[in-house]
Amino acid sequence: MKNVTITLPEQTLAKLRIEAAKAGKSVSKFMADLAEERIGSRTADPGQAMRQFLSGPLYDLTDENGKAPSREQIYDRSRVR
Template identity: 55%
Template sequence: MKNLTVTLPEETFARLRMAAAREGKSMSKFVGALLDRQIGPHEARADAAALERFLAGPLWNLTDENGNAPTRDQIYDR
């Protein structure tokens, strides 16, 4: 977890304090939640998008000409 110092106009600071208090959060947690909603966790979105692309792709047919799936020994070259 990293710390960040932010300089705000006094009016904005006061509104931030009141908004955080209404939600029962510290100002730090409130701002963190705002940022998560605004920019989101990039890696999670990228991972989810990659998984969706993979799952949307064509299925791999692993069966032989008789419709049989490979045995475990065949998969692991035993």
């Protein structure tokens, strides 16, 4: 489990503490449960994001003449330095 620091307006924090107390939870547990409710179900299948990415549109890497880049162009490290 990781720790996260968030910044909230004073009034929002006060309301958050009240709601957490009503639920019988710490603020940390209350926030963790809210996050899980909101985004937890979206990550139920670890391969889903990869399949979605791979099913997306292909990128056209050809130049204006329809020619694909050469191996040397693809692995040109001088641009990175």
